[in-house]
Amino acid sequence: MTQLDQYGWLHYSHSCTSIEIPQDLTVGRIVSIKGFKYYTRTEQSEMECDLSGRLLYLTPTDHPKIGDWVTLMVYDTTGYIISVLPRYNALSRRNPGTTAERQLLAANVDAALVVQGLDRDFNIMRLERYLVQLAACDVPALVVLNKADLVDDTQPYIDAVQNLGRQVPVLCCSTHTGMGMRALQDELLLPGHTYVLIGSSGVGKSSLLNALLDEAQQATSTTSDANQKGRHTTTTRDLFRLPNGGLLIDTPGMREFGVTGSGETSSEDLFPVIHTLAAHCRFTDCRHLDEQGCAVLAALHDGTLPDAVYDSYLKLKKEMRRFEIDVSEKKRLNKQFGKIAREAKNHRKRFKY
Known part of the structure; x- marks a missing residue:
């Protein structure tokens, strides 16, 4: 090779x-x-x-x-x-501090390992945000629930992820005890394929990387004693080759992971549970807000659709729509400015000053 x-x-x-x-x-x-x-x-x-x-x-x-x-x-x-060279996909997020710019994090990625810690970091809505943006970027997701040794029962956390209806693999692991590490390396990370670690600070991404490399390649840090939030220990993005031949990109912890427009991705991929229910709505253009005959609202009222999933859907759709509007407005202003600049240039040529 x-x-x-x-x-x-x-x-x-x-x-x-x-x-x-x-x-x-x-x-x-x-x-x-x-x-x-x-x-x-x-x-x-x-x-x-x-x-x-x-x-x-x-x-x-x-x-x-x-x-x-x-x-x-x-x-x-x-x-x-x-x-x-051409990219077959690229992982991006909304650039922090802006409304209409993308920040590319990594390119040519076969799957993203979305890491959440089972100490105090587990947040199902934050996880939903990651999964929606990954779907928009055409990047498959693997959910890694790290620090599993800190909880007595991991099943409620697995159930919470599966209730999102996204059909993503979920693996519980612990770098402290070695739980799940063999399965992660031998069953999920394929030789010659590229993966990226994403998650907020303190979830144990660097510890996972070190365990997979079987060496202390990346510095690790405990969570802050003051606020129990993770500290940034990775400050650059680097690609590592694992002993099994897989390739893993480590990224700094991200406290913001803004979603962007869906692009060419269908709502079926972004919100599969909502899309499945929407097929039974009375109107094909139903917004699932207050329309009569809305199957999504009916499922919400009878408890079939969890409140958290519906609330996340509304919030993320609004955020994506805002991003798309801002991008469209930016293009309109750029086009308008370009027209003004051309007219000014022609005017100077005409009157030669």
Whole structure:
């Protein structure tokens, strides 16, 4: 197996068949980003790279991300990234502090491990938020309930996840006792496939990574004694190769995980329980708010649909709609500004001043 195949090239090339690599360029995968430096794994070695001039002027979403495959020009031990190869998916969230921008977290991901701790971090609505955004990004999800040794019975937590109706695998584990770790590595993480760890601070992502690597690769930290919230111990995004041949991207803890527009993803994938009930609504354009003959509201009233699931649906749909409106408004303003700029330029040409 070649070095590139060890980092997922074989799987990637099967997923993106229309790839053309110029003969004078080298292929590599982004395995770490630190500031403005990109660390790329090529067939020969890992090297530090800079962006070429053309890439510098692209939008941030078009810059290389962890997991991206790129072409580069090599000079001795340094490389210059020329282009980013097509992505078969990309994990994103709403950029914190903004209303209409996406922040790309990782690219070419086969599944995301959504980690929640069973100490004080378990929050079913936060988990729902992660799962909705992953569906919008076309990234399959695996739910990992960590710190399972801290609770007497894990079944209520498993039931809470399954009641969301999303048909996602759920695994309880503990890095302290080793519970579930063998199943995670041998049954869920496949060789040559790329996974990403996501979750809030303090859920034990770095401890999970260390256990899978069987070494203290990432620093770990306890939760704060003052507020019982997790501390940030991972500050960069890095791609690691596991002993079983799987590839795992570690990310910093995220206190915000804003959802974005659904794009081409159907509501069936984003909200499967609501979509199934909506098929029995009286009106095909039912909003599931106060319409007569609404099957969703009927299920809510008779207890078939949990209140928490319905409330989460309304909140996330509103948030996604707001994001889509803001993006549309931003495009309209940019188009309007462009028109004004063109008119001003033509005016200067006409009167030559």
